[in-house]
Amino acid sequence: MSFQRTRMSADRTLMSVIRTSLSLISFGFTIAQFFSHLQQTNILKAGEHAPRNFGLALVILGIGILLVGIVYHVNFMRELRAERTRLMAAGLVHGESSYPLSFTLMIAMALLILGFLAFASMVWKIGPFY
Structure with missing residues (x-):
């Protein structure tokens, strides 16, 4: 059971990484889009790249x-x-419990793809978020 608890602990750690990176990606994308909209409506001077770069x-x-x-x-x-x-080879651990693919890892990979799409949208103005 300690291996299962350790595995769940690793998943919780990855979930906290997901939470932090999701916040950064979404906040950065929102800032860039908001200030881009302000520039298009001539509320903010065109040519100011500091908000987009941030x-x-x-x-x-x-x-x-x-x-x-x-x-x-x-x-x-x-x-x-x-x-x-x-430990199983040494006979110290008994039982056959499998390690299925981590759902948390799949979510992290999906967020990584979304992060790259947001990056492409901001830099090259391509992709589904443009």
Whole structure:
């Protein structure tokens, strides 16, 4: 049971990374879109790129945090599975419980794709969010 608790703890850690990166990506995208709208309606001077660059920096930071969190999670789960295999070979762990694909990891990958789409929309003005 300790392996299952450790696995769930790793999923909770990845969920906190998802929460943080989702906040950064969405806030950065919103800032960039809001100030872009202000420039299009001539409320803000055209040519001012500071708000767009700040929003872009937040999106990049969110993507970076998410990438690091995913890599950390995958490496941790590989080590946990290897340790369980070693303990089973030594006869210290009994029982055959499987490690299904992490739903949290799938959500993190989906958010990563959305983050890249938001980045592409902001930089090259392409994609579904343009």
